[in-house]
Amino acid sequence: MSWWRRLLRRGEQETHLEKELRFHIEERVAEFRQLGLGEEEARRRVRQEFGGLEQVKEQCRDARGTRWLEDFWQDLRYGLRLIRTNARYSAVVVATLAICIGANTAVFSAVQTVLLRPLPLPDADQIVLMENRYPKAGASDTGWSSGPDYYDRMRYVSTLQDQALFGTAPLTLEGGEAPERIMGMRVTPSWFRLLRTAPALGRAFAENEGEIGNEYKVVLSHGLWREGFGGDNKIIGREIRLSGRPYTVIGVMPRDFLFLNPEVRLWIPLALTPGQKQARHNNNWYNVGRLRPGATLQQVQSQVNALNAANDQQFPQFRAFIVGFETKVSPLKELLVRDVKGSLHFLWGGALLLLLIGGLNTGSLVIARTSVRTREMGTRLALGARPGRVARQLITENLVLAFAGGLLGLILTFALVRGLQAAGLDSFPRSAEVRIDGTVGLFALAISMGTGLMIALLSWGYISHLSPGSALHEFGRTTTGGRRTGALRKCLVIAQVGLAFVLVAGATLMLMSFARLLHVQPGYRTDGVLTASTALSRSSYPSDVEIRGLLARSLDALRAIPGVTSVGVTSALPLGTSYVAGVILPEGYRMTPGEKTLSPIISLVTPGFFGTMDIRLRSGRYFDERDNQNSLPSVIIDEKLAQQFWPGRDPVGKKMYQPAGSDMMKPQRWLTVVGMVSGVRMRDLAGTGNDAGVVYFPISPGQAPRIFTFTIRTQSDAARMAADVRAAMVRVDRTLALFDVKTMAERSALSLAVRRAALTLSLGFGAISLFLAAVGIYGVLSYLVAQRRREIGIRIAMGSGPGKVFGMFLQEGAVLIGIGLAAGVMAAFLMRGAVEKLLYDVRPLDPVVLAAVAALMGAVALFAVVWPAFRATKIDPAAALNEQ
Amino acid sequence: MTSPKSDLPQGTLDLLILKTVALGPVHGYAIAQRLQQISRDVVQVPGGSLYPALHRLENRKLLVAEWRQTETGREAKIYRLTRSGRAHLQTGSASWQRLSEAVGLILGMAEGGER
Numbered sequence: 001m002s003w004w005r006r007l008l009r010r011g012e013q014e015t016h017l018e019k020e021l022r023f024h025i026e027e028r029v030a031e032f033r034q035l036g037l038g039e040e041e042a043r044r045r046v047r048q049e050f051g052g053l054e055q056v057k058e059q060c061r062d063a064r065g066t067r068w069l070e071d072f073w074q075d076l077r078y079g080l081r082l083i084r085t086n087a088r089y090s091a092v093v094v095a096t097l098a099i100c101i102g103a104n105t106a107v108f109s110a111v112q113t114v115l116l117r118p119l120p121l122p123d124a125d126q127i128v129l130m131e132n133r134y135p136k137a138g139a140s141d142t143g144w145s146s147g148p149d150y151y152d153r154m155r156y157v158s159t160l161q162d163q164a165l166f167g168t169a170p171l172t173l174e175g176g177e178a179p180e181r182i183m184g185m186r187v188t189p190s191w192f193r194l195l196r197t198a199p200a201l202g203r204a205f206a207e208n209e210g211e212i213g214n215e216y217k218v219v220l221s222h223g224l225w226r227e228g229f230g231g232d233n234k235i236i237g238r239e240i241r242l243s244g245r246p247y248t249v250i251g252v253m254p255r256d257f258l259f260l261n262p263e264v265r266l267w268i269p270l271a272l273t274p275g276q277k278q279a280r281h282n283n284n285w286y287n288v289g290r291l292r293p294g295a296t297l298q299q300v301q302s303q304v305n306a307l308n309a310a311n312d313q314q315f316p317q318f319r320a321f322i323v324g325f326e327t328k329v330s331p332l333k334e335l336l337v338r339d340v341k342g343s344l345h346f347l348w349g350g351a352l353l354l355l356l357i358g359g360l361n362t363g364s365l366v367i368a369r370t371s372v373r374t375r376e377m378g379t380r381l382a383l384g385a386r387p388g389r390v391a392r393q394l395i396t397e398n399l400v401l402a403f404a405g406g407l408l409g410l411i412l413t414f415a416l417v418r419g420l421q422a423a424g425l426d427s428f429p430r431s432a433e434v435r436i437d438g439t440v441g442l443f444a445l446a447i448s449m450g451t452g453l454m455i456a457l458l459s460w461g462y463i464s465h466l467s468p469g470s471a472l473h474e475f476g477r478t479t480t481g482g483r484r485t486g487a488l489r490k491c492l493v494i495a496q497v498g499l500a501f502v503l504v505a506g507a508t509l510m511l512m513s514f515a516r517l518l519h520v521q522p523g524y525r526t527d528g529v530l531t532a533s534t535a536l537s538r539s540s541y542p543s544d545v546e547i548r549g550l551l552a553r554s555l556d557a558l559r560a561i562p563g564v565t566s567v568g569v570t571s572a573l574p575l576g577t578s579y580v581a582g583v584i585l586p587e588g589y590r591m592t593p594g595e596k597t598l599s600p601i602i603s604l605v606t607p608g609f610f611g612t613m614d615i616r617l618r619s620g621r622y623f624d625e626r627d628n629q630n631s632l633p634s635v636i637i638d639e640k641l642a643q644q645f646w647p648g649r650d651p652v653g654k655k656m657y658q659p660a661g662s663d664m665m666k667p668q669r670w671l672t673v674v675g676m677v678s679g680v681r682m683r684d685l686a687g688t689g690n691d692a693g694v695v696y697f698p699i700s701p702g703q704a705p706r707i708f709t710f711t712i713r714t715q716s717d718a719a720r721m722a723a724d725v726r727a728a729m730v731r732v733d734r735t736l737a738l739f740d741v742k743t744m745a746e747r748s749a750l751s752l753a754v755r756r757a758a759l760t761l762s763l764g765f766g767a768i769s770l771f772l773a774a775v776g777i778y779g780v781l782s783y784l785v786a787q788r789r790r791e792i793g794i795r796i797a798m799g800s801g802p803g804k805v806f807g808m809f810l811q812e813g814a815v816l817i818g819i820g821l822a823a824g825v826m827a828a829f830l831m832r833g834a835v836e837k838l839l840y841d842v843r844p845l846d847p848v849v850l851a852a853v854a855a856l857m858g859a860v861a862l863f864a865v866v867w868p869a870f871r872a873t874k875i876d877p878a879a880a881l882n883e884q
Numbered sequence: 885m886t887s888p889k890s891d892l893p894q895g896t897l898d899l900l901i902l903k904t905v906a907l908g909p910v911h912g913y914a915i916a917q918r919l920q921q922i923s924r925d926v927v928q929v930p931g932g933s934l935y936p937a938l939h940r941l942e943n944r945k946l947l948v949a950e951w952r953q954t955e956t957g958r959e960a961k962i963y964r965l966t967r968s969g970r971a972h973l974q975t976g977s978a979s980w981q982r983l984s985e986a987v988g989l990i991l992g993m994a995e996g997g998e999r
Contacts, residue, residue: 027913
């Protein structure tokens with residue numbers, strides 16, 4: 001019989017065992033009777049000789065291999081019975097664990113998807129990104145490389161087996177009812193080989209299609225093929241029009257293909273011009289490579305470093321310009337997640353702390369529960385139960401509780417993940433892939449079991465010192481018996497208060513940081529401005545003459561909309577998506593060796609832009625009609641850039657130049673500074689990654705952007721004007737596709753979405769942890785009061801007033817809270833690094849914040865102390881002294 | 885009834901049980917009886933040793949058991965030796981022989997033999 005069948009047929013086994021032993025006893029009794037003994041005497045002899053029936057049975061059960069499993073079933077049933085009979089206690093434990101485990105599992109599902117799960121590509125972890133960085137010029141996380149880098153690295157970086165360049169390409173798909181703005185990607189033909197993915201239909205780009213002249217080919221995404229072309233099987237070879245040019249469809253990618261950006265719906269060849277193949281440090285593309293089998297990222301990094309060093313020797317003209325230049329090799333996935341990595345780690349840490357608090361909290365409850373059961377445990381030990389057997393029972397009981405908590409927590413996770421998406425998680429990269437799968441389930445199971453074990457060990461730590469005698473005595477007459485329980489629970493409460501302090505302080509810092517961001521002066525107004533972007537094709541708008549014609553007509557049309565007060569155009573909208581930066585230097589500039597070269601963001605604007613955005617003039621004038629014709633090109637710089645070149649002086653009237661190519665000293669053309677405007681926060685409201693400032697050029701002959709954004713100031717609600725704006729633009733040119741039609745307020749909210757999600761979560765963690773800590777304090781104080789009933793009775797009988805008794809417990813609670821808070825401050829000091837990078841304008845150890853958090857927590861915690869302390873004063877001395 | 889009793893060395897009981905069962909299918913009570921008779925009352929096995937040992941041997945598949953009617957008309961659990969039980973008995977008794985001879989030799993040495 002296999003062990004499990006034996007287990008299932010346990011009842012039958014027991015009957016057989018009984019029957020077998022009875023047979024033996026009866027036979028022996030019969031034999032003694034035959035020898036002439038009386039019934040009584042015979043049975044006494046047999047018992048003496050054979051041993052007690054129950055003991056023998058127990059030994060036989062031990063001899064069977066399934067003993068542990070049978071015990072487990074027994075403990076499990078016992079545990080479930082305990083849960084039923086102590087419903088309230090069990091509900092509290094299960095609910096606490098469910099919340100903590102649910103929060104952890106929800107955060108883990110996000111962490112797992114965003115940070116841990118590889119990109120959905122074959123051997124995705126072998127794909128690396130090489131990006132040029134100029135940290136001294138304020139350009140660190142560009143992600144980009146130049147054309148020559150690609151060719152150099154293909155020749156010299158032997159640890160990579162395939163390399164490719166790619167870049168996003170906003171395009172307009174024509175031929176439908178209305179022109180459609182579509183996100184495309186330019187890729188070198190090698191890109192398909194590198195990804196080890198071939199189109200499901202048709203073919204990939206051939207090598208010669210990556211050269212100028214052959215590049216009008218397109219591969220569609222499965223989604224675009226289905227939605228835009230009805231899944232037409234004869235699509236291959238058909239021509240479609242993209243941004244005014246015909247492209248031949250040569251392939252359709254597989255249905256589940258996803259490369260970084262789910263919005264990309266088609267791929268076209270990336271064909272570098274001869275100039276682009278030569279232009280070093282002209283970083284416009286992502287350069288990826290696939291590791292050769294056995295090669296490591298570090299090997300690639302050192303080969304790239306060596307290549308950069310060799311290029312430094314070969315092209316000394318760049319030296320001054322590229323001080324601090326380096327190329328960083330990192331897994332491709334980093335590109336997607338680096339903005340949110342810090343936030344996610346912070347949240348994960350917070351969730352784990354919360355789980356720890358929850359574990360300590362339930363641990364404290366379980367100890368209280370166990371101490372009530374001391375008599376039961378003592379009795380079991382006294383009757384000969386082995387300590388290991390009792391420990392096993394405790395573990396099983398607590399695992400049952402933790403498992404129930406984990407199960408409930410997992411159910412909670414579904415709701416939490418949905419809530420997180422609503423709270424801003426959907427703005428995290430890859431958030432669409434977040435789901436609760438087997439890995440997440442395993443994680444929930446693992447942390448449930450871990451927590452259960454931790455709780456069991458806490459209660460076992462309490463039980464293990466018991467000798468049967470003392471266990472039976474404890475809770476007898478003595479009042480000092482529970483001292484150990486009290487001490488252990490006090491420690492747990494101190495730990496809970498300390499950890500909760502860390503979480504509440506973290507949440508408060510995030511809140512302060514967020515509040516400061518909301519009130520930040522970004523240098524422009526975010527209310528009452530609607531923005532809409534568009535891109536012009538070369539076929540419809542071959543030169544800047546046509547572009548400027550369109551801009552003039554568009555601005556007139558937009559201005560004519562009722563409720564619109566002013567309009568402008570910019571090529572670099574604050575809180576927009578991408579920026580071009582370039583070097584600009586003042587006249588007579590002498591570069592000192594090792595100096596960093598600034599690359600301010602370049603913004604091409606119409607005169608109305610500044611007024612529409614309310615970017616304040618500090619000195620000089622805004623652009624006007626003069627700049628449209630003026631032969632001497634004018635430029636406006638912001639305070640930040642002015643401060644770099646003319647600290648404390650007025651830059652208006654000064655001459656500047658853009659260097660020609662690599663020679664910093666040789667001007668390409670001269671510019672006159674006509675105005676200085678206030679600085680703006682470009683990339684986000686926190687002003688990150690924008691150290692060099694902005695330089696504004698007027699849109700003028702020879703100087704007109706193809707991709708730009710209209711800024712429209714309105715009297716009424718800007719969001720309601722979107723339809724009017726679209727209608728007006730259709731009248732100007734019905735082939736234009738408007739995209740990203742959003743108010744500045746929406747853009748501002750979007751730029752804060754990740755922070756908002758992190759804040760919402762950490763506030764939740766802080767609140768729960770504060771509540772748990774308060775409950776913990778309440779529990780311990782109540783326990784202490786109950787423990788010392790007799791003592792309090794004596795004190796009251798001896799004339800101690802209620803005030804004195806109340807004060808005694810208040811003090812006891814305050815000491816615990818004080819120690820906990822002190823521990824929390826120390827922990828916050830140790831963990832300050834984790835939060836520092838996520839904060840804006842708040843220091844992680846801001847004394848005011850820490851003091852305020854300590855005060856808040858102290859107040860909440862003291863509140864939890866008051867009720868038990870008050871109850872202590874109501875103890876009736878006569879009743880307390882007469883008990884037992 | 886005070887008979888001289890000897891403690892059985894570890895593992896010996898298993899061997900004795902196997903040997904007894906090897907003589908023919910038999911129930912637990914009869915095994916106890918036979919051990920006692922054959923050893924002339926020297927070996928007395930209490931129930932707390934005999935039955936756990938039987939169950940252990942059954943678990944290790946050295947014995948199999950089935951319920952059968954005895955001559956007195958009661959149902960008894962009858963143990964039978966398996967093939968691996970027989971093999972185990974052979975190796976066990978061989979090593980026991982060697983050990984007991986060795987022990988006998990040592991204990992039988994004339995005291996003060998070497999001088």
